[in-house]
Amino acid sequence: MLYATTSASEKRRLFRERLATGELLRFPGAFNPLSARLIDRKGFEGVYISGAVLSADLGLPDIGLTTLTEVAGRGQQIARMTELPAIIDADTGFGEPMNVARTVQTLEDAGLAGMHIEDQVNPKRCGHLDGKAVVDDDTAVKRIRAAVDARRDASFLVMARTDIRAVEGMDAALDRARALVDAGADAIFPEAMRTIEEFAAMRAAVDVPILANMTEFGKSELFPAQQLADVGVNIVIWPVSLLRMAMGAAGRALDTLDAEGHLTGRLDEMQHRADLYDLIDYEGYNHFDTSVFNFTITKD
Structure with a gap:
């Protein structure tokens, strides 16, 4: 009744334990608290909260118009309704490194199990659209360092998303991912990978968990979960699928x-x-x- 009985800190701890096993964890995207409970009921391992979905829920495009308050508020509503860990899209962190630090602590307080920060120039664009621009290595690294330094719960997952593949190519994506891991990222979200071989190359390049974004109508082929597991992907998300179906x-x-x-x-x-x-x-x-x-x- 009411909300989840598992505390936020316990959800994070259990999530990190399961992530460490190397198995593939499936995180469908919830578009509201009720859909998060349905994801839980259907036996998935986690819930994903998409920035694109949060924007669309407000009738807005996914171009960085939402605020930290809006994202954290909706994230809390969704996360507290399920026993599963919830990962949320924090876009570019809502500002400079100090803003990123505040974002981390606000999302911790909201009960999320983790978040990802991307390396796009603000205002950002949907990761599967053309016309994106990414920040330089130094700026991307500072965002991740700020996030890692600011968190108070060591189990809170700080994931680094890089959009550089679509801008500068796969070699640049591998180099950026390594730099983000060196900065302290717990996991890597390589956006808009085009082939299963690119996911395999990313898996070989870093020694932290990696995430595959299986969003429809985008740059990536919609690989089955087992195929992703076979190349070592650790988390797969379907961020907008349930909203699109609904x-x-x-x-x-x-x-x-x-x-x-x-x-x-x-x-x-x-x-x-x-x-x-x-x-x-x-x-x-x-x-x-x-x-x-x-x-x-x-x-x-």
Whole structure:
């Protein structure tokens, strides 16, 4: 009932332990707290919180318009609703290295298990669009050092995302990843890898966990989880998939309403009321309520 029973610090500790095994951990992207609980219920290993999804949820493009307060607030709402660890997209850290430091501590306080900081120039662009620009090595390294130095819980995962592959090529991506690991990054998120061989090359280049972003309609082929595991990828995310599925279904439902005036023919596509009540533990709330308010009104 209400929120997760596992503390944020315990989620982080367990996540780091499991990450150290080398197995592939699957982190579908949650677009709201309820979807995070569904991810948990379906047996996945973690929840991812995408900056693109947070922006889209506000009706905004993913170009760095969201604030730390908005991201941390939504991150907290999602993270506290699941027993799973949640990793959040912190874009470029919301400013200079001191801002990155504040970002880390704010996201720790929000109950996240980890975050990633990218090396794009601010305002950033979606990682799978053209026209990106990246900062120099020194700036990228300073962001990661600031994040690592600022965290208070050693289990909080500081992941470095690099977008340099699309700008300067694969060799530059490998060099940047090594520099970010040397700066203290716990894991590497190489954005917009184009082939499975590029993931394998990144795996060989660094000795920390690496993440694969399997976002639809992007630069990367949508490799199956097992294929990623076979080349040593440690975390795979599907950041926007559930939002895309939900919005696609919503669009089709609205078209049906417009054309037919009802949704009778689409009832089998909906989450049943009983399934929703089970997911939100309606019975648990009802039991709690009746155990507290168990008085009766008597007549004098």
